[in-house]
Amino acid sequence: MILKPRAQGSWPQPRSNNPMLALVTSTATDSNGGARVTVRAARTGSVSITWGTQSAPVFTLRLSVAAYPVQ
Incomplete structure (x- = not known):
């Protein structure tokens, strides 16, 4: 994933709300x-990746991870 530059400065470090999943x-x-x-x-x-604090996130990415059959 690529996030465009922010006018307010650099992006905070992202973190997963469930590191065991993602x-x-x-x-x-x-x-x-x-x-x-890279996640x-x-x-x-389901997992959320958040930039900023939990109480005041700058950006949140919500992912749903699903299994798929291998051919």
Whole structure:
């Protein structure tokens, strides 16, 4: 996922509300202030990745992780 630069400054560090389900594995900020985030899901379920504090999030990504059959 890539987040565009913010006028208010850099993006805060993201965190998962359920690291057992999905974990933020890497973050990087480019020279323009855009942020790249990689999230790795370990099992099925719903999870939120939040930038900022729980009480005042800057941005929240809600993911639903589903299993799919392998062909």
